[in-house]
């Protein structure tokens with residue numbers, strides 16, 4: 001599979017874009033006309049730059065509003081094309097993307113289009129140039145790929161083919177069956193773009209919300225399979241117009257794009273193993289399948305200032321120290337099946353992390369049946385391994401850096417049922433729990449607060465490397481802005497990872513990123529079997545106070561037992577119900593922006609989203625009062 005990316009996907013000037021594209025390992029780049037026009041070097045210099053970088057200019061694009069203009073304008077359009085052919089020859093590229101005309105003056109006359117494209121193809125032939133016709137979803141008279149194919153078929157000229165762009169096709173709910181009629185050698189270029197499903201003007205949707213495959217909602221595997229079945233052997237090229245990409249570092253975006261193409265290839269091969277192997281691609285490598293089973297532990301970096309606050313909060317929630325590390329300043333606090341590691345080892349990753357972020361989560365560990373495989377997968381997807389100091393007799397747990405900088409560990413499940421702490425830790429009966437521990441406690445979800453520019457990278461990280469499902473974004477209402485939230489989950493829902501971003505400085509996510517000095521884990525939720533018993537054992541001073549009006553509303557909305565309602569009110573718990581069941585939960589106050597949640601699910605799969613605005617308002621109230 002030959003891989004390319006359009007220069008319009010990336011921020012910066014043309015030189016920076018070319019360097020980023022080469023470094024990320026693409027074979028080619030589509031040069032967007034504006035990127036060239038606004039660049040201060042000659043076509044020959046750009047050609048050298050691209051050659052030196054070892055990439056190919058896959059296409060020059062776009063050539064706009066060519067066909068079916070009033071007769072008086074056509075001569076000018078042919079002249080304009082000749083000028084661009086000159087430029088393309090200087091740049092050393094042979095493919096020109098022509099998008100369907102969007103001008104109000106464009107005449108609806110397919111015979112005319114056929115004649116004009118024949119004439120243009122004849123001119124292109126003299127220059128060894130191939131034209132590719134692409135239907136823009138908002139084209140004046142040609143807006144469907146079937147219409148573009150009809151024109152190309154009728155022109156029947158070797159120098160004119162079709163360009164297929166997944167965005168335009170899916171945006172118009174295309175039926176992919178006509179793709180099978182197109183011989184692969186008549187496809188000049190395939191552009192891949194995903195997008196979230198949005199109901200809005202198609203032009204605005206395309207220009208601002210496209211994203212890399214794996215970040216949006218389109219069934220990109222089906223598109224890929226349909227194309228590959230035509231026998232097409234050319235480039236798959238990203239063409240993503242996206243506001244976040246425009247404001248993100250171009251190298252990071254280019255690398256994410258490469259991960260996205262690798263992921264797409266993995267999906268296609270998984271669905272239809274013969275498709276790509278048929279293509280004499282014997283060097284084809286398929287990474288080990290992801291295997292992610294559970295949250296094994298969460299690790300905290302503790303700094304001097306807030307260490308005691310954190311330990312105090314854990315004690316009040318029923319945790320106590322059960323183990324100490326054999327050789328390091330590392331303690332394990334357990335309750336039920338929740339393991340929290342407190343790392344105070346000097347000169348460790350954790351200590352460096354706490355110097356920047358204060359007391360906070362510096363790592364999440366997942367249990368897996370194939371830790372080696374996960375490490376190999378991480379390498380395949382270009383996520384960076386992290387090597388830690390391991391003493392003999394200790395586990396060497398594969399680790400990588402996540403997008404937001406904390407570590408991700410892959411902990412091998414042992415067949416004999418022993419756990420990570422049975423090797424590296426010694427049991428420690430010194431400290432007693434302040435309150436009776438709850439054996440039913442389990443990790444439920446771990447949420448992160450991320451920057452707007454990281455949001456799509458994080459979804460790709462979860463979808464590609466960890467093979468999690470990533471749900472569509474939801475808006476949560478904060479008193480000071482909107483928080484956009486998505487959740488990644490594994491199949492049996494033992495791993496749930498919501499992640500949030502906000503464009504509003506005053507909203508919870510950005511306030512967290514301010515106190516925590518960067519993105520990271522903001523919230524750890526744990527489930528139990530009897531939350532009404534659990535909350536009675538917890539010191540009320542650590543629980544987030546909820547406004548009384550909320551309970552009056554609950555009473556009006558649902559038929560709740562007086563008993564339950566009284567408990568909810570007294571213990572500052574929240575309640576939600578849906579068609580299948582109900583949900584009760586409470587939050588703690590925060591430490592350095594981080595807070596805990598304890599919850600009980602009754603056949604309920606959501607997160608109490610309906611209550612998120614209550615929580616966000618309650619947290620804003622606490623912040624305003626200057627309390628933690």
Ligand SMILES: O=C(O)c1ccc(O)c(O)c1
Pocket residue numbers: 061062097099134136165191206207239
């Ligand atoms: O938005 C546009 O104008 C535009 C231009 C070229 C393309 O290939 C495309 O898909 C969209």
Ligand SMILES: [Mg+2]
Pocket residue numbers: 134165191239
């Ligand atoms: Mg396109």
